[in-house]
């Protein structure tokens with residue numbers, strides 16, 4: 065393994081790991097304050113229990129998110145020194161904004177987690193809302209950096225415009241899409257966990273409220289996600305045509321292009337075997353016109369192709385998961401309206417099972433989506449400006465650090481899973497957290 | 500003052516805040532590992548109680564330092580990334596394990612086996628990380644990290660494990676432990692307070708001994724730094740620091756704990772500030788200077804304009820946090 069491969073692999077592992085916790089840090093605080101707010105309004109103690117349980121989970125996961133994020137901010141420079149030297153002046157100020165958001169988030173979180181008995185109910189709720197808002201903002205800021213790498217406004221590296229990140233055509237679209245993805249993935253994960261407990265017939269009294277609340281949030285976000293995904297695909301078609309072609313494993317330029325689902329990519333022969341195709345749909349999705357011309361990969365030099373199999377498969381995974389989640393949301397609301405179910409009515413077993421199945425899908429879609437975005441941008445680190453091979457470290461130690469950090473993250477991930485299972489079965493102590 | 504100098508000053512202020520606040524958190528972990536005797540568990544409880552609400556916020560100062568560094572001085576960051584590739588990674592592993600161990604211990608099973616394992620990890624990571632970060636500072640000021648005009652590293656990837664850098668690492672470790680012990684005397688009372696006072700006095704002696712060894716050594720291992728420390732820029736600051744160190748020892752001895760706490764903060768701030776002034780105008784002596792490595796002024800100004808509104812949001816929030824959890828007795 066050469067330093068370039070090692071650096072890429074380390075970045076992939078670190079980001080894929082961080083992303084799970086970052087998404088939870090954005091999504092879970094929202095659920096937590098919503099539960100607390102409902103509890104304050106209705107005086108129903110179950111909501112407060114729910115909020116406290118979610119706060120406890122947030123505390124553990126946020127800490128892992130914070131340390132893995134710290135690692136990332138170093139890794140940007142350690143693994144991609146040439147990228148940071150070139151782009152630091154452009155993206156740095158955005159990271160500074162993100163720093164303020166993190167800072168506020170960490171402060172509000174400290175107040176929230178340890179302030180149950182020290183703050184008035186209102187101040188406490190306010191601190192929780194602070195966590196949710198600053199978490200969302202920090203995500204939007206860091207995504208601006210990524211958007212700039214996808215689609216740097218022309219000449220921003222010549223003028224070194226320090227706010228060029230927010231002028232990238234991709235920013236708003238990506239910020240909306242990725243923020244929604246946090247609510248989708250956290251919402252369905254919480255709903256799935258609650259459904260699992262309800263199925264096992266030993267539920268706590270907070271599980272049914274948890275199910276309703278998380279599904280309300282997740283279903284709204286899932287529908288918006290679909291719309292935002294469509295917008296983002298249309299944008300990519302214009303700004304990164306190679307990536308779009310790779311997403312669809314679309315090799316030959318065509319008018320009224322068909323969409324290809326699944327299939328095996330043979331990159332050397334430039335063919336896709338055994339995919340299901342639907343005529344004209346790709347042209348509609350990319351340009352909103354059934355007869356539009358969609359450029360294929362063969363129009364571009366081969367050394368500008370990303371790894372098509374990865375990008376195509378990841379894209380199919382994201383879109384299938386997203387479509388399934390929208391369908392599931394629809395099923396939930398149809399059941400509620402058809403049966404005019406009281407908010408507390410027992411949920412049918414088939415729906416609970418489907419929700420358990422869906423629990424990991426949001427996170428799978430989120431990881432797959434980032435894979436599309438990042439692997440699809442290859443061979444570029446900054447699209448059209450800086451190649452990944454030129455950005456990477458030359459350190460001979462990169463292989464060792466990759467191996468070490470991968471082992472570290474696997475280990476931490478395993479412990480976190482164990483912790484979550486432990487937290488699920490133990491009640492919240494009134495004096496918590498009191499190590 | 501040019502924007503580059505203001506930016507460098509902000510980096511140093513961030514470093515001081517990190518040194519004082521997160522340094523005390525690291526020190527908490529060190530004291531945790533050192534806890535002995537009949538009140539061992541009570542000592543450990545007091546430590547996690549003090550750290551719990553604030554450690555995440557304290558930790559963000561490091562992120563600020565890194566962000567300001569790569570934004571303001573991208574060429575220096577580039578060279579540091581190559582020279583400190585290994586110790587930075589090791590420190591990151593330490594930071595990661597430490598944060599994990601802290602929350603796993605705080606929220607995990609109360610059975611003693613799991614508490615013991617995570618306590619051990621927390622203690623070891625709390626010791627190694629400040630040593631590593633200290634060796635990084637030592638490497639940067641040792642004069643052994645050499646950088647070509649095109650920013651490529653020529654020599655010095657091993658500077659962080661030179662004896663000089665290692666002793667600076669140990670010095671950083673003892674300062675962290677001292678900070679924590681002094682802070683904890685303010686946040687506890689009774690016998691627990693006596694325990695921490697005794698710890699502080701013991702560790703304070705180590706700090707004094709290490710400084711006594713380091714001062715002559717600086718002139719041998721890094722003469723430019725020695726000269727810088729004696730320069731009219733740095734010397735007054737260091738003298739204030741020395742007076743503060745005496746005051747903090749006196750405060751401990753006479754049980755004037757809030758005085759000791761304030762004096763210790765001044766001591767550490769002056770030490771880091773004095774070190775930075777001694778380095779000036781170099782970021783990495785002798786090849787990377789502040790002006791030479793600075794980003795274009797549009798970038799520097801962009802960051803500088805975010806500071807007043809940023810602080811206007813941050814300071815009240817920080818004040819709220821510390822008022823709720825640190826207004827003791």
Ligand code: HDD
Pocket residue numbers: 214234237238239241242244245246248249289290292293294296297300307382383384385386387389425426427429430431432433434435436437438440
């Ligand atoms: C819960 C997660 C989730 C779900 C259900 C979807 N996405 Fe997504 N998608 C992401 C989570 C995600 C993401 C957060 O992982 C990405 C990576 C970069 C970004 O901004 O969002 C992303 C990127 C991304 C991109 C690439 C953007 C780029 O490269 O710049 C496209 C074209 C889509 N999405 C399209 C869709 C479509 C058509 C969906 C239809 C259902 C969809 N996404 C559902």
Ligand code: HEM
Pocket residue numbers: 082085086087088089090125126127128129130131132133134135136137140166167169170199200202203204206207242243555558559562
């Ligand atoms: C290269 C990219 C990234 C870097 C360098 C980075 C850096 C960081 C850092 C330093 C922290 C710790 C902050 C603290 O201590 O509170 C952090 C946490 C966080 N990051 Fe990232 N991050 C990256 C990618 C992302 C992305 C893409 C998102 C969201 C879309 C994101 C969202 C968050 C959030 C919400 C937190 C708060 C802590 C948490 O909830 O776990 N980050 N990140």
Ligand code: HEM
Pocket residue numbers: 072073075076079080083140144147206207209210431434435438439441442444445452455
């Ligand atoms: C948070 C979600 C993200 C994920 C899951 C992610 C994923 C990845 C992956 C898989 C790679 C390796 C690509 C390959 O080798 O095929 C990569 C590379 C990289 N990413 Fe991202 N990325 C994310 C966000 C970001 C953000 C926000 C930034 C910038 C601030 C960023 C900066 C980079 C850099 C500098 C590289 C190395 C150069 C490259 O391989 O393109 N990433 N990322």
